[in-house]
Amino acid sequence: MFCLVSQFVSAQIIIEDEEEAQVVKTDSVDRTSSRKIDGVAAVVGDYIILDSDIDNTILQLKAQGASMEGVTRCQLFGKLLEDKLYAHHAIQDSIVVSDAEIRSAVDYQLQQFLAQSGKTMEELIAFYNKEDEKSFRDEMFEINKSNKLASEMQKKIIEEVEVTPEEVRQFFNKIPEDERPTFGTELKVAQIVIEPKASPENVQKAIDQLNQFRADVLENGASFRSKVVLYTDDKESIKTGGLYTLYRKKPRMVKEFRDVAFAMQEGEISEPFETEFGWHIIYLEKIRGQEYDVRHILLIPEVSQEAVNEAKAKIENIRERIIAGDISFEDAARESSDEKETKSEGGYLINPATQDYNFELTRMDPELYGQIQDLEEDEVSLIVTERGRTGNIKFKIMKVSDRVDEHVADYSKDYLKIKELALNEKRFKVIEEWQDEKIMETYIKINGEHRDCEFSSNWLKK
The missing domain is CATH 1.10.4030.10 (Porin chaperone SurA, peptide-binding domain)
Structure with missing residues (x-):
């Protein structure tokens, strides 16, 4: 109950x-x-x-x-x-x-x-x-x-609240050696992602549908929120009627989305525009100083089975070239990966908790852990098929590197983790004093x- x-x-x-x-x-x-x-x-x-x-x-x-x-x-x-x-x-x-x-x-x-x-x-x-x-x-x-x-x-x-390098050093030095934290096994994870592309005809179909929604709201007084519930491919946002609150000083949503929203006037509905997730229209419902309440509809153009087959063949070819030694994993990611966040980094994932490349196995996202747990150092995985954040299919290959076994905290090697511990302690004291x-x-x-x-x-x- x-x-x-x-x-x-x-x-x-x-x-x-x-x-x-x-x-x-x-x-x-x-x-x-x-x-x-x-x-x-x-x-x-x-x-x-x-x-x-x-x-x-x-x-x-x-x-x-x-x-x-x-x-x-x-x-x-x-x-x-x-x-x-x-x-x-x-x-x-x-x-x-x-x-x-x-x-x-x-x-x-x-x-x-x-x-x-x-x-x-x-x-x-x-x-x-x-x-x-x-x-x-x-x-x-x-x-x-x-x-x-x-x-x-x-x-x-x-x-x-911030901490200086000197505060981090003092925080670490005051911890008795036999009480210093132990950090679990760490490694770096890289991946190459290939996503099937929709045909120009299907892209135009999505754009036309969004334009119809826009016209129906502006010309006939239809409910934008109702259209969100009925048609959006951003299923997570249905529960709020497509509503997001954007803050100028705190980036939320991808840059293309923010750029369109912050250029609008209250009550406006944008023209269709593209992000990595698909095609959108935005209704700017309310502006409160630096805060913008926006509703959006996302449509993901349909991808044909032929495009899916082509994407899978492409990543199979990339994997074969890496294993044959014709190209490094990192160069292949820069050359071919469709994942913007990791492409320029040679495919390496950034740990959202620490903002570096290292992942601690015991704290890794369970889905990610399941995909890399059996990989040896620098081994290229088999092709993984998964669904993206909006339900779109994609293919990827992965590898792990720079594995460091479980160890007691070392100031030079684990500076970023120690800094986070010091920052949390300082935040706690600030809240306590407040x-x-x-x-x-x-x-x-x-x-x-x-x-x-x-x-x-x-x-x-x-």
Whole structure:
């Protein structure tokens, strides 16, 4: 059974009593009517935490398969206090989140709730003791918005935290030799990717269809969002109606997509344009300073079986040339690979966690590990057939090199990993200091038995 974490704050009257505080929710239609909702465990700034929030958090974690061994109610309560402190100060710092993005997330969550439970919307509303679908959606909206605000506040706190080489050296030197971390076996991974190409006729067919969508919206008032749900090949974005929020200072999406979006005016729909994923049109829904809410439709031109056969023959030929010694793997990648991210790097993949070429086997993506686990040093793999991020078929060959066995951390060899550890420690201290400061200047009231918790932070302001 799935559960909602009820972290809802709306138009509320907080009645405080020495023994127990209760929340009374004012009816939005009849301001004179009210009913008891739940006991108040805590107030943090403009937010409340209900007694039931802790229970719902436990139920949700269990529903997700998380182990609750060693986790206490007080620890979960402390985490809820932290989240509300972040959310409160996000509002104080004028951090804005996209209401459209939150509403789209709620739509998707409701679809998931209905699918997982097998209930109708009416049964779901009754199960969660809500008055109607609107109040249910409103509560989910506030939950999601609060969580998003908390997340953005945390990012803001640490976004400018950096470590100098001297700080990294000092961090490493203060670790006793017998306590230094051990890094698992590492290696580099390279690949050559060949993707079948759609015919010019099929490309034009996709462009024509996008132009039809565009005209139908602009000339006939059709819903862009409905067309996303019905036609887009970006299946992941269906849950949000094709919505993405772009930030000028934080690149998201590929460059071609950003260039088109940032050149548009609010309410415009772009002409069809191409990226590595296929052909798109963008509807610029809202501009909020440096943030752009855009919806897009992606169409991937159909690829013929003949093109698939040609691509497979091409990569077979490349593999034969490498094994025969006619060309190196790296030069073959630069010459022939269709993967832009790795082509200029001789086919070498960049580890997203460390931004270098080294992958630790124990932390490698399971799918990638499965593809290279049996390869010897500099051995060229058999041809791997897989689906790309948008479902398109592609062929690739792989190799591993520069294998380094498990070893105790070495400052010169493992500098980037040690730097990341030092940075994480500094970020933790910055967040800790921020929390200590904000707790003291924020209105916080802990009620009833919750005051007996042993908190890691000074929530009781003793």
